[in-house]
Amino acid sequence: MNLMKFRWILLFVIVLLVFWYNYMTKLAGSGGDVKSSLSLPGYVRITPGKMDQFLDIHNKQCALVSSSGQMLNAGLGKEIDKADFVIRMNNAPTQGFERDVGNKTSLRVVSHTTVPWLLKNEIHYFQQSASTIYVIWGPENKMRQDGKGPIFNALMKVAKKYPNVKLYAVTRKKIQDCDNIFQNETGKNRMQSGAFLSTGFFTMILAMDICDNIQVYGMINDSYCGQVKHKRVPYHYYEKSWIDECRMYNAHEKARHGGHRFITEKAIYARWASQKHVYFKNPSWAL
Template sequence: MTCLVLSSRQKIYWISLLIVSALSVALWYNHVTRLDVAIVGNMGNMGLHGYIRITSGNMDQFLNARCKECALVSSSGQMLNAAKGKEIDKLDCVIRMNNAPTLGYEHDVGSKTSLRVVSHTSVPLILKNETYYFQKSADTVYVVWGPERNMRQDGKGKIFNVILKAAQKYPHAKIYVVTREQIQYCDGLFQNETGKNRMQSGAFLSTGFFTMVLAMDVCDSIHVYGMINNDYCNQANPAAVPYHYYEKGRMEECRMYRVHEKARRGGHRFITEKAIYGRWASHRNIHFHHPSWTGRDSGA
């Protein structure tokens, strides 16, 4: 057997080569791990690009929210005497719409509000009690949607201007607006599901539609309370309940739905939207309670 004997010069060469290799590996590892941290950090700050926070006039922070189980609480009169308050409040996040109150209705609808989706037409109602919404309920995230004419940011958007003033007055309030691109995206969803162009057909998407889309972006599973399916009002003697659980003097729910469904211009297509939700529920983690139904029950 032949033994390889290295000279002192050769030993120094190989030792130097090993040191250089080790340093290269260490530098590569450090670069990779720092890159990984940067990617994770950027991912954490990306958020949902369809929703931008208003903070003292700045519009550069996206909504960053994630919930395992959500309760989406309808404003429907179906929630009267529902006795679902404790069940709703146990879920990770609770989503409500417009100015639907909890005070005095806790037994039926719960008391917790994580997100509140607000129509441009309901902003004045929120501002009537702005101290409660933006100060006492400071942990709630508010997401405001509206047409471009009301939400434009060039000083001519009437609703955007008053929201901006509220954000400046209550800097800790978490107020977001739905972007024009997200509005257009929701219009596209409606057209894909119905085959009808929303604007050409004279339809206005409801706050419920924007809320359901937001919930699907934020929640792993959605428990919807107080929402009827699209066949409910066609049943014999459906339960007569008010359109909103907190406005008992207003038009009955099914009558309101029929009026809007048949309106040639400017009507919400509540019944059509319920059929869409039923289709989504058939392949997404969406569950309906009080009344209970499934996507298969909707006849969609």
């Protein structure tokens, strides 16, 4: 009888040890933070001394504000600022355009080519707007972490100078995942077709990663530029003398090398929107 009790106790202890071992293994794999298992490993924080912190945010309702000239005279600023979380792209300003695009900025998705513009006004972006999250994407030769990535090196200097800044880099694997998504959606290999993914593409992917509901402002659909009476606006709302938006889109769509596929990307967004909670305003889309 005592032997049977001993065997049951031993079995119970073994089961407890197995559960404890599995728990500690998961804990170690998450960098010591159980919550990080819910984070997004495709976006790693740029901070001195370590690169093991991932973006960990979730929002029920987001506003994604395009940099398009469609936002001029839209008068949507107050509506945008009511959103729980406001996402903008690159260095698109709010000052002077508050009535149309709002003032609130929760997160910016920034291209490696735009980083120098942020550095020129670093006090505004990294000190005065310290609450804003910055997610930077770029090719491996610009973002490598072995001391030979010029954009990554510049961002690390910013992180050291402004300890409170929230800088994140899109990982190489995440960029490859985005390439695969583009190929799955279009049937074309991005690199072989000579295309570059746009900041808008990375922004839409990120928004779907962190938001339950996305209200997109100022983004045209894939057939807009083919309409005879489409509205002619500047490519960016803050560059009034810049090239017409549709002229820019068409030029990139036809480029054999180095062009963004803006129109193709819009067709992809339309498919995603029909399956997810993504809604387009100004102009509205008929999905």
